Amino acid sequence: MSKSCPICDKPAAAKHRPFCSERCANVDLSRWLGGHYRIPTDEAPTVYDGGLDADEDDRG
Ligand SMILES: [Zn+2]
Incomplete structure (x- = not known):
């Protein structure tokens, strides 16, 4: 499983x-919070800039 x-x-x-990873958990969390949140990461600060899967979660 x-x-x-x-x-x-x-x-x-x-x-x-x-x-x-914790990074992906933070990414998901930031989506929940509407992106108002700064993620402490050493990755590029453009979380919403297409680097990740643009799959839309059903967040209501
Ligand atoms: Zn991941």
Whole structure:
């Protein structure tokens, strides 16, 4: 029973499930918060700029 990360579709890590990493968990969280949130990451600051899967979650 292994799920894939909803953000990047990599195999989820037990520590961060259903995500593969803390970074992806933060990305999902930022989506929930509407993007008002700054994610402390060393990645590029353009989370919404197409670098990730543009799959839309059903957030109501
Ligand atoms: Zn991921």
